[in-house]
Amino acid sequence: MSANASKPLIETRNLVKKFGSFTALNGVSLKVYSGEVHALLGDNGAGKSTLIKILSGVFPPTSGEIAVEGEVVSFASPRNATEAGIGTVYQDLALNPLTSVTRNFFLGRELTRFKSPFGLLKMGEMHQIAMQEMKKIGITISDPEQAVGTMSGGQRQTLAIARAIYFGAKVLILDEPTSALGQKQQMEVLKTIRRVQKLGNIAIILITHNEIHARLIADRFTFLSLGEVIGEGTSKDLEGDDIKRLMAGGAKIGDLAKELAI
Amino acid sequence: MENSAVSRKETDRLDAKSFFGVIFARPEIGPIGVMLLLFGMLGYFSIPAGEFSWNPFAGEGFNALGIRNNLKVISQLSIIALGAGLLIVAGEFDLSIGSMIGFAGACMAMILRWGFTIIVPYVSFAGGPHIEFITLIHISDISPIGAILITLCFTLFFGWLQGFIVVKSGLPSFIVTLGGLFFLRGLTEVSLRSFNHRPDQVKGATTVTEIPDIKNIIEVPGYGEIEREAAKALPEKDLVGIFDALPASTVADLTEKLNYTYQRVADAKTDIMASRGVKPLERALENAVESGNTQMADTIRDKIATFSIEPVVAKSVSQADVARAYLDTVFSARPVANFFGGDILEPFFDWLYFSVDWNTNNFGNQFAQGLYSCVMIALILALACHIVLSRTQAGNWIYSTGGNLQAAKANGVPTDKVKVCLFIFSAFCATIFAACQVFEVNTADAARGNLKELEAIAAAVIGGIVMTGGFGTVLGIVVGAFIFGLAKEAFFYIPGIDGSFYRVFLGLVIVASALLNENIRKRIMGTI
Numbered sequence: 001m002s003a004n005a006s007k008p009l010i011e012t013r014n015l016v017k018k019f020g021s022f023t024a025l026n027g028v029s030l031k032v033y034s035g036e037v038h039a040l041l042g043d044n045g046a047g048k049s050t051l052i053k054i055l056s057g058v059f060p061p062t063s064g065e066i067a068v069e070g071e072v073v074s075f076a077s078p079r080n081a082t083e084a085g086i087g088t089v090y091q092d093l094a095l096n097p098l099t100s101v102t103r104n105f106f107l108g109r110e111l112t113r114f115k116s117p118f119g120l121l122k123m124g125e126m127h128q129i130a131m132q133e134m135k136k137i138g139i140t141i142s143d144p145e146q147a148v149g150t151m152s153g154g155q156r157q158t159l160a161i162a163r164a165i166y167f168g169a170k171v172l173i174l175d176e177p178t179s180a181l182g183q184k185q186q187m188e189v190l191k192t193i194r195r196v197q198k199l200g201n202i203a204i205i206l207i208t209h210n211e212i213h214a215r216l217i218a219d220r221f222t223f224l225s226l227g228e229v230i231g232e233g234t235s236k237d238l239e240g241d242d243i244k245r246l247m248a249g250g251a252k253i254g255d256l257a258k259e260l261a262i
Numbered sequence: 263m264e265n266s267a268v269s270r271k272e273t274d275r276l277d278a279k280s281f282f283g284v285i286f287a288r289p290e291i292g293p294i295g296v297m298l299l300l301f302g303m304l305g306y307f308s309i310p311a312g313e314f315s316w317n318p319f320a321g322e323g324f325n326a327l328g329i330r331n332n333l334k335v336i337s338q339l340s341i342i343a344l345g346a347g348l349l350i351v352a353g354e355f356d357l358s359i360g361s362m363i364g365f366a367g368a369c370m371a372m373i374l375r376w377g378f379t380i381i382v383p384y385v386s387f388a389g390g391p392h393i394e395f396i397t398l399i400h401i402s403d404i405s406p407i408g409a410i411l412i413t414l415c416f417t418l419f420f421g422w423l424q425g426f427i428v429v430k431s432g433l434p435s436f437i438v439t440l441g442g443l444f445f446l447r448g449l450t451e452v453s454l455r456s457f458n459h460r461p462d463q464v465k466g467a468t469t470v471t472e473i474p475d476i477k478n479i480i481e482v483p484g485y486g487e488i489e490r491e492a493a494k495a496l497p498e499k500d501l502v503g504i505f506d507a508l509p510a511s512t513v514a515d516l517t518e519k520l521n522y523t524y525q526r527v528a529d530a531k532t533d534i535m536a537s538r539g540v541k542p543l544e545r546a547l548e549n550a551v552e553s554g555n556t557q558m559a560d561t562i563r564d565k566i567a568t569f570s571i572e573p574v575v576a577k578s579v580s581q582a583d584v585a586r587a588y589l590d591t592v593f594s595a596r597p598v599a600n601f602f603g604g605d606i607l608e609p610f611f612d613w614l615y616f617s618v619d620w621n622t623n624n625f626g627n628q629f630a631q632g633l634y635s636c637v638m639i640a641l642i643l644a645l646a647c648h649i650v651l652s653r654t655q656a657g658n659w660i661y662s663t664g665g666n667l668q669a670a671k672a673n674g675v676p677t678d679k680v681k682v683c684l685f686i687f688s689a690f691c692a693t694i695f696a697a698c699q700v701f702e703v704n705t706a707d708a709a710r711g712n713l714k715e716l717e718a719i720a721a722a723v724i725g726g727i728v729m730t731g732g733f734g735t736v737l738g739i740v741v742g743a744f745i746f747g748l749a750k751e752a753f754f755y756i757p758g759i760d761g762s763f764y765r766v767f768l769g770l771v772i773v774a775s776a777l778l779n780e781n782i783r784k785r786i787m788g789t790i
Contacts, residue, residue: 094672096665108673110655117656
């Protein structure tokens with residue numbers, strides 16, 4: 001699957017993040033390759049969100065470094081991260097439900113006839129691009145003027161992913177994309193992720209709680225617990241119970257059963 | 263999974279929109295319905311009792327003067343409703359609009375009346391510490407554009423300040439601009455009282471009067487710049503002098519028009535006198551018929567049939583009349599004052615009088631000279647706002663700032679800038695409103711603009727602006743202003759009811775619109 005497995009598209013080296021006396025991340029190293037889905041798993045409070053926020057430029061790490069295509073980068077703002085090719089699709093998707101698909105697709109980066117906030121929008125071109133980009137990863141929308149609020153959760157997810165890719169994301173961070181969806185729409189999102197994976201030039205970091213989804217779609221796994229990596233490997237390396245055990249923070253299923261036996 | 267459900271896609275669940283579906287899904291459709299209803303009501307009820315006509319323009323509501331006055335109220339409200347409405351779309355409120363109108367009007371009027379001075383106080387220690395003043399600038403004779411620009415400096419700064427406080431502190435704009443409401447109104451009253459202070463008074467009045475009629479200052483050869491009314495009141499021989507200087511074609515044209523007017527006035531007089539003369543006979547006829555005196559009745563009928571009076575002879579056109587008519591046609595020497603406070607479309611209204619014979623009052627004179635200039639200003643503003651809101655990047659930013667602030671921020675929209683700019687725009691609209699008022703009536707009053715902020719918000723809500731932001735159109739705002747302006751007139755003409763019922767009506771419309779808007783919003787958000 002991995003097109004150029006030798007060189008990671010994005011790599012973190014020994015990331016440490018401290019909030020005062022609290023250590024959120026304690027030396028996390030991660031390698032993500034293009035054309036791969038890298039599942040980031042862990043219990044609540046394992047440090048997944050902190051890692052994501054560092055990668056997307058919300059705050060800088062206390063120590064350690066991030067390298068994109070081998071070059072060390074540092075982000076002062078989310079905008080820097082976007083420019084460096086890291087697109088983050090948050091759980092709330094950053095969409096305005098009251099306006100149209102196209103207006104959301106180009107939100108903040110509208111195509112205008114001349115460069116000014118008062119430049120007229122190139123509505124026709126924007127409609128076309130939005131439809132085309134969404135079709136590329138699998139959803140045909142009938143009307144680009146459709147309000148986002150009337151779309152299904154899966155369609156919204158696709159819109160947000162298509163938007164991130166169109167605006168230059170080489171690394172796509174998906175923050176629990178299936179958590180708030182019904183069964184059928186979860187599958188739709190997984191299909192979308194699969195199509196992005198097949199594009200071959202994009203690395204996907206998938207944060208999820210759902211072991212089944214991770215196993216269905218991920219090529220590589222990293223398990224976090226209490227701010228540290230407690231296990232990693234490709235889908236072939238990890239068999240059956242390993243995933244379940246590592247997701248629970250390293251506990252054996254037998255231990256858990258014992259814990260429950262009051 | 264390989265079953266019939268596969269061939270059915272998510273997109274199939276969204277029905278194709280029908281033509282009428284598209285129209286009825288537009289948020290303005292309800293308000294437009296109410297507006298048409300009010301149009302009909304005003305047209306129908308303003309037709310004088312006893313007469314019947316399907317033509318809504320036959321009544322007082324939509325005769326030339328009615329249109330002129332109604333459109334003035336509607337456009338003035340539109341101007342401030344645009345400022346208020348766009349701000350609500352971005353998710354904020356401005357309650358200081360009304361006070362801003364009072365402040366801007368007073369500021370403009372004071373500058374026009376007394377000039378503009380910057381005085382800096384400082385503490386002087388020469389002969390004991392005391393405060394002295396140094397005058398940096400004093401301009402005594404300021405042009406209208408100067409007065410407007412100086413006023414804009416103050417009002418736009420205040421708008422910026424309110425916006426700045428709101429976005430930096432995160433306080434609700436309701437409370438910040440409520441502060442602005444009291445602050446500005448108080449400041450206006452205090453300044454007017456202190457400037458109006460006369461030696462024999464402890465405190466002055468809260469009005470500014472005695473401003474010249476700036477928009478009607480005209481350039482008359484031989485007299486320089488002079489107010490139109492003053493020029494028309496010149497002695498007879500001076501007017502004849504003005505007449506002598508006119509080219510022959512102008513004289514011929516004006517004479518023809520005056521002849522027409524005088525003839526119309528004479529005809530109207532004849533009609534009035536005839537109806538007055540016939541009335542006693544008709545009353546006598548009624549009495550005769552009632553008492554059964556058929557012979558008498560017949561005699562009176564004959565008299566009515568043959569009744570005629572000598573037609574009134576039209577006044578002849580004198581040279582001074584032509585000169586006065588000419589002075590009426592001279593364009594203002596103060597185009598800026600005229601732009602805000604003058605009239606527009608005079609040639610069209612002249613045509614309606616001279617050629618169409620519609621713009622005529624009961625005495626045969628021309629009814630309305632034109633429309634108030636604020637109609638044009640409101641149109642320009644509305645058009646500009648419509649383009650910005652629906653067709654530009656700024657418009658998308660405004661919608662997203664109000665629709666989902668976090669999403670807009672995450673996508674790099676400068677939401678704070680958007681909000682501050684709209685606070686400034688709201689102050690700008692209030693200033694434009696004030697300019698229209700000051701240059702039209704040539705006075706200012708600290709009480710001007712009272713409650714206008716609430717009217718503006720009400721018009722916006724009636725027009726389909728959702729109070730929580732992110733949704734609404736400029737067309738809707740203008741329709742809301744129409745509803746507000748028409749309701750008062752329409753209810754005034756309904757026979758047998760108190761005119762104040764229009765407030766009852768508006769109260770209901772506001773709540774109904776808000777419910778409707780919320781329903782549309784929820785439908786789009788997918789929560790119902």
